[in-house]
Amino acid sequence: MADKKKGFDLNSLLNTKSKGAAVQAEGPAQETENAFSVVMLDVEDLMPSKDNFYSTENIDELAAAIELSGCIEQNLVVKPEAHGKYEVIAGHRRRLAALKLVEEGKEEYRKVPCRIKKESDEIRDRLSLIFTNATARQLTDWEKVKQAEELKEVLTEYKKALQEENKDKPKEERERIGRIREIVAQMLNTSTTQVGRMEAISNNLSQEFKGELEKGNINISTAHELSRLDEEGQKKAYEQYEEKGELHIKDVKPEEKEEITDEQAEKAQEAIKDAIKGEVNRAVFKAKENVAAVERTLRKYFSKSFQGKKFDGGKYIYRFQADGITIIDTEKWGNFLIDYSDLAEIVVLMIENNQLSYDDTPEEVQEEETGEETEEETAGEVDAPQEAEAEAQEEESEPLPGQQDMSDYPEYVPEPQEKGLDFTKWIKEKYGMAQYTLIGKEVRAVIASELEANKGKPLCPAEWENRITNALSVWVMRKTAEYQKYLQG
Structure with a gap:
């Protein structure tokens, strides 16, 4: 087995020499x-x-x-x-x-x-200060936040020195320097998710609430939830805090949610790389300095989109929806939801660590109409809708969890009539697509609706089949009634 590529870890920090900054x-x-x-x-x-x-x-x-x-x-x-x-x-x-x-x-x-x-040297002295206090006694929540902030700053300076020293080396060698958040988590014996929460507090929490955290009047969980509010939201929360004299996490966030694991965050990053391209990529980079602005951007582009897409060799499917992004494990039949606020933090971190690149691909420019069209161009335009329809049908036919092979369903045809189109041709004329494609679209609508209703909680295969079968029964009855009206009219 090949050796796993090592990242920028604690041993690298403590043993490697660099110009003016290495330990x-x-x-x-x-x-x-x-x-x-x-x-x-x-x-x-x-x-x-x-x-x-x-x-x-x-x-x-x-x-x-x-x-x-x-x-x-x-x-x-x-x-x-x-x-x-x-x-x-x-x-x-x-x-x-x-x-x-x-x-x-x-x-x-x-x-x-x-x-x-x-x-x-300065870096070594600052590290000594952090390590001495990190292990000497129980730290307050404020000290933990400041400690993570200071350590990130120190390591960022160190990393820049190493990058400068290794700038002439191959890309693979430079990449060994790795990710700052992972090193901070390793040094402080905590998770990268917790370090991310501390960063959110450092970057986004208002000065008024930072003061309360330093005094010990609010805890780190409440501070993190407050940091996810925009400026106006934090201002209102502080007014409420001054009026009541206290503030708890339930006042900021009524419903508890499960913490995002590092594995889930990693899968979300893969989905983000695939999804955030073109216009949305540029909009996200424009807002990258403000997590709340990134969250608004993601909601703007994705909150009404329920299209699923496979990634990681088809093992996973991601789908944006009203609350966030749902990622489905097709092998384990499980899924999880990451809301837009957490997703925004992940996106900002990816930009900071150069894991998400700016998309500078120019937008396609539509040619102005001249009014002079050749016979060949006109023929091409006539064929274009048909090609687009074929592509749309091919995309719509991609199966999702719980969706059966539509060829297993017999083609439904009512009793023969002496006049008018048969059911299959009527569907094609009315909806501009084949019957199986329309059934597939209906199945997708059921799946999207169930995922949203269950907030990302998985259903067993039998339950999926039951709900889809019921939905199709209703669909067939409804379409049959429409078809009968067509025949009678």
Whole structure:
């Protein structure tokens, strides 16, 4: 079996050298002895890092724990600055706890153990800050969001450096750099879906609600649902919050829905690549900076479309509908629905990661009519509707889950009449298509209606057959009645 192509992973980050940005050791917590020296430094000579976004509240408990143990047992990590000062890379809460004890007159805590980092680069320092806090204690929801945001920013800078270094290498080698969201999820020991929610909060949540999240007044689930509202929607929600003094997820989103799995998101991406082309592609790229605008664009182009299309070798079928996109697994007889708000987030992520390309194919320009037509051109125009009808019939005849082979249905013909067209020819004349094509269209309408009514929940094959058979019975009765009126008229 061939080796699976490796992506841009944690080992790549921690072991690969790059110009001006690469990390040169095994990781922030595994420095070589030559890179560090441990000394006792005056706590008042230590300055907080400008990159620290973690909470420094509730220091009293930590100070009490230090006093109980008699010392600070875990070294701070610092780097030299001007005038004999040091910037703290890791250990901001320990620094504040020591300062508190000194202010209380307990001078024995003035000197704190510090590992002085002799060699330093910005990316490595920021990673060290994140990793130290990510594992040291339980983080607040706000800290988790900021942590993911900071880590994404750091990794994006690192990735750009690697891309610059590898720009002359083959495409396959450059693609090993991989996807930022996957690396963030790996480093923070969470799912890519959860990282996506944090990104939505960072990018779309109003400043008022970000402040409430930071204070702990709303949780991350509520914040994510709020981030999916447009500016006006969040403004109204905040007015409601101020009036009631609280806000829960049920106030923002009454009905719970199942989380999108990474596998479902992957299948949605494949469907998106196939569906978003031409005009809709350009409209999506125009709105790419705003998830809500992308959602509106998708609804505009797809919400009234119920046409199904196969992908992934025919194993799956996707269909846009009023609520979102339904993806059907034809082998397992199951399906799932991704609503337009989640779909918009997936589309924006794909654009960010260059997984969805801008479609610059020019629109076909219709030639102006000159009024002078050759006999050959006129003949071509006469044939065109027939060709278009044939193509439409061929497209309509593509089977869907639950649809049987229409050739299994006997051609229905009423009792022979002495005058007028027979039933089959009457159908052709009235609807411009063959009887089997019309039956197929009816079956598709039933399937689309059932999928919408069941909100993507699968029906067993027997139930599909029962509902389709009932629909066809009604159809035959209705068409027979129409045909009888035709004969009598």
